[in-house]
Amino acid sequence: MTETETLQLLTPAGERIAPNPAVAHPATPEQIAAYAAELTLSDLRAAYRNMVRTRAFDREATSLQRQGELGLWVPSLGQEAAQVGSALAIPAADMIYPSYREHGVAEVRGLDLREIIPVFRGTRHGGWDPKAHNFHLYTFVIGAHTLHAVGHAMGLQQDRRRGIVDTADAVVVYFGDGATSQGDANEALVFASSAEAPVLFFLQNNHWAISVPTERQSRFPLANRADGFGIPHLRVDGNDVVACYAATRYALDHIAAGHGPFYIEAETYRMGAHTTSDDPTRYRTREEEAHWLARDPIARLRALLEADGVEPEFFAGVEAEGRELGASVRAFTRANTAGDFTEVFDHVYASPNAQVERERAAWDAYLSRGESR
Amino acid sequence: MNAPVVAHDRKGPAPHARPGTTAAGAAPSSGAAHASLPMAQAINAGLRAAMTRDESVILMGEDIGPLGGVFRVTDGLQRDFGADRVRDTPLAESGIVGTAIGMALAGYRPVVEIQFDGFIFPAFNQITTQLAKLTYRSQGDVRVPVVIRVPYGGDIGAIEHHSESPEALFAHTAGLRVVTPSTSADAFTMIQQAIASPDPVLFFEPKARYWSRGEIPATVDLTPDGVVAGLSRARTVQHGTDVTLAGYGPTVATLTKAAAAAAEDGISAEVLDLRSISPLDFDAVIESVRRTGRLVVAHEAAEYYGPGAELAARVAEACFYDLEAPVLRVGGFHTPYPANRHEHDHLPNLDRILDAIDRSLDY
Numbered sequence: 001m002t003e004t005e006t007l008q009l010l011t012p013a014g015e016r017i018a019p020n021p022a023v024a025h026p027a028t029p030e031q032i033a034a035y036a037a038e039l040t041l042s043d044l045r046a047a048y049r050n051m052v053r054t055r056a057f058d059r060e061a062t063s064l065q066r067q068g069e070l071g072l073w074v075p076s077l078g079q080e081a082a083q084v085g086s087a088l089a090i091p092a093a094d095m096i097y098p099s100y101r102e103h104g105v106a107e108v109r110g111l112d113l114r115e116i117i118p119v120f121r122g123t124r125h126g127g128w129d130p131k132a133h134n135f136h137l138y139t140f141v142i143g144a145h146t147l148h149a150v151g152h153a154m155g156l157q158q159d160r161r162r163g164i165v166d167t168a169d170a171v172v173v174y175f176g177d178g179a180t181s182q183g184d185a186n187e188a189l190v191f192a193s194s195a196e197a198p199v200l201f202f203l204q205n206n207h208w209a210i211s212v213p214t215e216r217q218s219r220f221p222l223a224n225r226a227d228g229f230g231i232p233h234l235r236v237d238g239n240d241v242v243a244c245y246a247a248t249r250y251a252l253d254h255i256a257a258g259h260g261p262f263y264i265e266a267e268t269y270r271m272g273a274h275t276t277s278d279d280p281t282r283y284r285t286r287e288e289e290a291h292w293l294a295r296d297p298i299a300r301l302r303a304l305l306e307a308d309g310v311e312p313e314f315f316a317g318v319e320a321e322g323r324e325l326g327a328s329v330r331a332f333t334r335a336n337t338a339g340d341f342t343e344v345f346d347h348v349y350a351s352p353n354a355q356v357e358r359e360r361a362a363w364d365a366y367l368s369r370g371e372s373r
Numbered sequence: 374m375n376a377p378v379v380a381h382d383r384k385g386p387a388p389h390a391r392p393g394t395t396a397a398g399a400a401p402s403s404g405a406a407h408a409s410l411p412m413a414q415a416i417n418a419g420l421r422a423a424m425t426r427d428e429s430v431i432l433m434g435e436d437i438g439p440l441g442g443v444f445r446v447t448d449g450l451q452r453d454f455g456a457d458r459v460r461d462t463p464l465a466e467s468g469i470v471g472t473a474i475g476m477a478l479a480g481y482r483p484v485v486e487i488q489f490d491g492f493i494f495p496a497f498n499q500i501t502t503q504l505a506k507l508t509y510r511s512q513g514d515v516r517v518p519v520v521i522r523v524p525y526g527g528d529i530g531a532i533e534h535h536s537e538s539p540e541a542l543f544a545h546t547a548g549l550r551v552v553t554p555s556t557s558a559d560a561f562t563m564i565q566q567a568i569a570s571p572d573p574v575l576f577f578e579p580k581a582r583y584w585s586r587g588e589i590p591a592t593v594d595l596t597p598d599g600v601v602a603g604l605s606r607a608r609t610v611q612h613g614t615d616v617t618l619a620g621y622g623p624t625v626a627t628l629t630k631a632a633a634a635a636a637e638d639g640i641s642a643e644v645l646d647l648r649s650i651s652p653l654d655f656d657a658v659i660e661s662v663r664r665t666g667r668l669v670v671a672h673e674a675a676e677y678y679g680p681g682a683e684l685a686a687r688v689a690e691a692c693f694y695d696l697e698a699p700v701l702r703v704g705g706f707h708t709p710y711p712a713n714r715h716e717h718d719h720l721p722n723l724d725r726i727l728d729a730i731d732r733s734l735d736y
Binding site for chain 1 (some may be wrong): 428470474509516652
């Protein structure tokens with residue numbers, strides 16, 4: 001798969017180009033151009049800010065893991081355009097099901113990024129209320145959440161049949177190239193197609209499932225699999241924030257018009273490790289990393305903004321904001337603690353449960369014996 | 374994969390019958406009682422009542438629409454509630470449960486039918502890593518009130534994978550409620566309470582008892598407390614003084630027969646229908662064993678690591694000075710479920726239970 005096979009609207013040097021009709025299908029180049037034109041200079045500045053903040057957050061969290069403050073971190077480094085560009089196209093009312101690396105989507109959603117920290121610091125499993133920003137919890141069982149997104153979309157369909165007015169038009173699920181091999185991810189396509197569910201599958205193909213390259217998951221482009229399920233697809237340059245936005249806008253309009261599910265493959269690159277426990281030097285080359293470094297999504301957008309006359313003070317200001325965010329995350333992390341141990345007995349069930357209460361009482365009795373010893 | 378066809382009872386509830394039930398959260402009220410129904414139709418009546426009461430109740434599964442399910446438990450429901458509420462799904466169990474979770478997250482109360490016990494395993498991941506944990510991992514922010522109906526157990530002369538009892542695998546998973554009725558009355562009541570519960574519920578239906586008839590009650594307690602109690606408490610089938618016989622689902626009828634046979638020998642057996650496997654009603658069993666001093670537990674699931682093992686450990690701890698004999702178990706063997714010509718001996722049949730009663734009394 002080469003870059004020429006993906007929809008690209010910004011070259012790696014940040015120059016605007018017209019959509020190639022051969023890769024814009026099923027959209028027309030005119031449609032893609034119109035969606036891209038929605039992004040004003042102000043929007044592009046906002047996108048740049050989201051991307052830089054995401055990277056600053058990610059860098060800080062990586063450092064905090066190295067300092068022993070986090071048990072693990074999953075870097076989003078290099079995937080900022082795919083995440084921010086797509087998320088900017090998703091209405092606030094539409095529910096998003098992320099996998100576990102979508103820090104850039106969280107940023108656009110308005111989630112306080114610090115809420116992600118407890119999950120990796122080990123103070124709780126989920127950090128935020130999914131309903132607060134229509135951003136579901138991270139899911140760590142690969143691909144399991146793709147079915148939840150489809151079911152949620154089936155719920156929207158049922159709401160409409162009942163005459164319940166939803167503000168949401170669609171559900172969006174993010175998943176990766178490794179997940180495409182999971183049975184659940186394939187069953188999700190079966191169920192979405194069968195129900196004609198209003199769901200957008202947003203695949204970030206970052207080329208590596210930990211140490212296994214995409215070619216091991218599939219011998220032909222992953223997005224082509226959608227065809228076999230009767231789901232139309234677009235393949236987009238995932239390091240091009242404008243193309244990611246335009247493709248997602250097209251897909252969501254397709255879904256809102258009642259045409260059923262859609263599938264986007266964003267070709268991007270995991271510039272960092274899979275997690276902080278990983279060592280990419282064991283399985284990929286410096287040359288490959290250098291190739292993608294030259295396609296850095298943030299540098300690409302910055303080049304465009306500079307060419308459009310955005311002043312240096314803007315970039316300096318965003319950098320400063322990123323540093324402030326990092327400091328804020330650092331302070332939050334160091335102060336973040338788990339509650340009393342007995343909180344483990346909370347919320348196992350939503351209604352009273354005798355077995356849980358029996359063990360809670362046994363724990364209390366154990367503590368009492370300790371006090372009397 | 375087709376099951377024996379359920380004898381169709383034309384005297385069952387009319388298509389638009391409204392069994393007397395109470396609205397969720399309301400106090401019990403009286404309604405018209407039904408005549409005797411086979412358990413399969415009692416569950417059907419319970420589903421019908423829940424769907425009538427709450428538009429968010431959606432049935433999902435394989436062949437549950439025009440066919441009415443291979444055991445006809447959903448017979449007539451698609452006709453009366455429509456294909457959007459009684460959904461024939463693609464043939465993929467993980468997909469069914471996974472999308473049911475998503476529907477629950479969108480505000481619905483899906484009731485999933487897994488066609489047979491042995492076919493639940495493709496969904497095992499969704500049930501144990503997702504369904505069971507979502508409330509916990511969200512600190513209670515989200516609820517997933519999904520009910521998974523599973524025809525289970527043997528003694529129907531079926532081929533491989535159609536007679537299994539995997540309940541312990543789910544009882545071992547925190548976050549799930551695991552229940553099983555043994556009578557039409559409980560089936561009618563408990564399916565409605567399972568649907569009303571804010572927790573995910575594995576609802577195991579003893580398929581060998583689908584055709585056993587019984588009265589269904591005029592009212593169902595769907596208050597929050599009533600739901601918790603209905604999905605947690607054992608039922609005393611008959612009182613006795615010499616030995617406690619505990620079981621659930623398909624074995625309750627066998628235990629009752631064993632108690633009758635033992636009575637002819639002058640042995641007074643107390644019979645407990647556990648009804649819930651998670652949570653187990655330890656208090657009810659302990660209270661009984663403190664009086665009788667003896668406990669025999671029976672289930673079709675394997676003895677090793679089964680619910681009986683858990684009960685034995687708890688009873689040994691709580692009733693150490695009350696026990697006249699060790700707790701004995703009668704269950705399936707540590708073998709795959711055998712070919713059906715052997716299933717009689719594999720199951721906790723009357724003879725094996727009476728043998729255990731004798732061993733307990735002779736200790």
